[in-house]
Amino acid sequence: MDPVTFLIQSLNGLQYGLLLFLVASGLTLVFGIMGVVNLAHGSFYMIGAYLAFSLSALTGSFFGAVALGIVLSVVFGLLLEWALFSRLYHRDHLDQVLLTYGLILIFEELRSLAVGDDVHSVAMPDFLSASIPLTDTLSYPVYRLFMSGICIVLAMSMYVVIQRTRLGMRIRAGTSNREMAQGLGIDIRLLFRFVFAFGVALAALGGMLAAPVSSVFPGMGSQVLILCFVVVVIGGIGSVWGALLAALLIGFTDTFGKVLFPDYAGLSVYVLMAAILLWRPAGLFGRA
Amino acid sequence: MNLLEARGLHTYYGASHILRGVDFTVRAGETVGLMGRNGMGKTTLIRSLLGFVPPRRGEVKVRDDTMTGAPPHRIAQCGIAGVPEGRGIFPNLSVRENLVMAARAGVGGRRDWTLARVLDTFPRLGERLAHGGAQLSGGEQQMLTIGRALMTNPDLLVLDEATEGLAPKIAADIWGIVRRIRDTGIATVLVDKNHAAVTAVSDRNVILVKGEVVFDGSSAALHADPALLHRHLGV
Numbered sequence: 001m002d003p004v005t006f007l008i009q010s011l012n013g014l015q016y017g018l019l020l021f022l023v024a025s026g027l028t029l030v031f032g033i034m035g036v037v038n039l040a041h042g043s044f045y046m047i048g049a050y051l052a053f054s055l056s057a058l059t060g061s062f063f064g065a066v067a068l069g070i071v072l073s074v075v076f077g078l079l080l081e082w083a084l085f086s087r088l089y090h091r092d093h094l095d096q097v098l099l100t101y102g103l104i105l106i107f108e109e110l111r112s113l114a115v116g117d118d119v120h121s122v123a124m125p126d127f128l129s130a131s132i133p134l135t136d137t138l139s140y141p142v143y144r145l146f147m148s149g150i151c152i153v154l155a156m157s158m159y160v161v162i163q164r165t166r167l168g169m170r171i172r173a174g175t176s177n178r179e180m181a182q183g184l185g186i187d188i189r190l191l192f193r194f195v196f197a198f199g200v201a202l203a204a205l206g207g208m209l210a211a212p213v214s215s216v217f218p219g220m221g222s223q224v225l226i227l228c229f230v231v232v233v234i235g236g237i238g239s240v241w242g243a244l245l246a247a248l249l250i251g252f253t254d255t256f257g258k259v260l261f262p263d264y265a266g267l268s269v270y271v272l273m274a275a276i277l278l279w280r281p282a283g284l285f286g287r288a
Numbered sequence: 289m290n291l292l293e294a295r296g297l298h299t300y301y302g303a304s305h306i307l308r309g310v311d312f313t314v315r316a317g318e319t320v321g322l323m324g325r326n327g328m329g330k331t332t333l334i335r336s337l338l339g340f341v342p343p344r345r346g347e348v349k350v351r352d353d354t355m356t357g358a359p360p361h362r363i364a365q366c367g368i369a370g371v372p373e374g375r376g377i378f379p380n381l382s383v384r385e386n387l388v389m390a391a392r393a394g395v396g397g398r399r400d401w402t403l404a405r406v407l408d409t410f411p412r413l414g415e416r417l418a419h420g421g422a423q424l425s426g427g428e429q430q431m432l433t434i435g436r437a438l439m440t441n442p443d444l445l446v447l448d449e450a451t452e453g454l455a456p457k458i459a460a461d462i463w464g465i466v467r468r469i470r471d472t473g474i475a476t477v478l479v480d481k482n483h484a485a486v487t488a489v490s491d492r493n494v495i496l497v498k499g500e501v502v503f504d505g506s507s508a509a510l511h512a513d514p515a516l517l518h519r520h521l522g523v
């Protein structure tokens with residue numbers, strides 16, 4: 001592989017991994033903190049992509065669509081937690097799987113009623129639509145760099161909030177001992193409701209950012225859901241930093257797998273997962 | 289003025305009837321010893337007052353507000369801080385984070401207890417600020433939970449078995465701290481196996497037997513009746 005191709009594939013792997021992290025971080029938080037297996041998490045990604053499609057048409061601006069889409073998905077997340085997920089915390093995993101699987105069907109049906117089953121594309125903003133020439137024949141799209149940039153900024157902000165602010169300390173405290181945190185005057189239910197909504201918004205944002213490069217299609221949620229679970233399992237349930245590392249590993253493995261072993265491309269991620277779980281059964285950052 | 293007032297509390301764990309009509313009051317600034325042999329319901333009473341195990345019947349008032357059945361965070365926000373049996377430090381947070389996460393103004397906006405003041409009261413915590421909560425010794429963990437409770441600027445501190453499992457010298461340190469806290473005007477409820485140490489600091493004592501109050505009176509009254517101590521506490 002020549003150096004320029006290697007650079008391009010590395011940037012692709014990075015971008016794919018970071019996007020996966022954005023979507024999976026909410027899943028691992030909700031799984032780790034609240035103990036809820038949320039199969040509908042991939043639907044938030046799908047909903048985000050369709051929001052980008054519909055709202056771009058409505059507002060005439062991609063960024064207008066993203067801004068409005070984030071607000072809507074936070075509100076949606078708050079309502080969903082209040083109405084349904086808050087009732088799941090003390091139920092067993094089977095109940096959770098049943099409800100959240102049902103939600104996937106409902107969300108897909110609603111999507112079908114609202115915008116139909118066609119494949120759509122979303123235009124990227126003009127000023128990001130250029131490509132940076134690398135050689136006479138190869139270039140790299142600015143929009144993908146932009147996506148990676150946004151994801152890096154968000155990952156760093158999450159790091160600061162979780163590790164450095166009192167809010168983050170309270171979330172971590174509530175994760176380790178919910179009752180004790182309540183006894184110190186912290187409204188854990190409310191706090192976790194916002195964590196849930198934040199996870200929904202991140203997944204939706206992932207879908208919105210991906211829309212201009214991957215097109216918008218029915219079933220895009222289930223594809224990403226499976227990868228998100230691979231991220232959570234490799235990273236260690238509940239570990240945000242484990243999810244970041246796992247997502248990047250998957251991004252690179254998948255991207256280079258497609259280049260180096262095109263015949264087995266679909267397998268590479270699962271081989272990676274099996275290898276890591278043999279080595280560390282609780283995942284990279286998991287508490288065994 | 290009654291800071292905390294519970295009337296006729298009946299608390300159950302499933303079908304087991306644990307508290308059987310308990311009356312319990314704490315006045316502002318008062319130190320109350322809560323006594324009773326193992327399994328008599330001391331922890332259950334505390335957990336009922338703090339909102340963790342809502343009583344099935346009876347009433348809990350904080351100042352003039354009825355708080356029966358209120359969630360624990362609401363009761364904590366009324367200025368009541370619990371230091372539970374087994375301490376409950378957050379092992380995934382550093383010592384500093386354990387303290388800072390709890391910081392809040394007290395009722396009426398008081399901010400008497402700051403990180404600096406807590407570290408002044410517990411100098412050993414100051415040397416361990418960057419350590420993880422789980423790396424502390426038992427005595428240090430206890431100091432951390434008490435310090436963390438003080439960070440909420442409470443009017444009432446509830447200590448359940450604060451000296452349990454500690455070496456006598458460390459336990460003596462904890463009792464010294466309990467006195468210092470009492471002298472700042474914070475009301476305290478103390479549960480401890482060491483009855484002599486409790487009555488040495490308490491204004492009033494309540495003895496529970498099988499979920500009922502059998503004695504409620506001053507330390508002097510308790511000492512004046514050794515038979516009572518013998519019968520209910522086995523000392």
Ligand SMILES: Nc1ncnc2c1ncn2[C@@H]1O[C@H](COP(=O)(O)OP(=O)(O)OP(=O)(O)O)[C@@H](O)[C@H]1O
Nearest residue numbers: 301302304306324325326327328329330331332333
């Ligand atoms: N979670 C629970 N479920 C069922 N029964 C319980 C539970 N916790 C305590 N009990 C029972 O309630 C009774 C009172 O227990 P409690 O812990 O309040 O006693 P205590 O006075 O604090 O005892 P100790 O001195 O041992 O701490 C005991 O008989 C105990 O077995």
Ligand SMILES: [Mg+2]
Nearest residue numbers: 330331332373
């Ligand atoms: Mg007890």
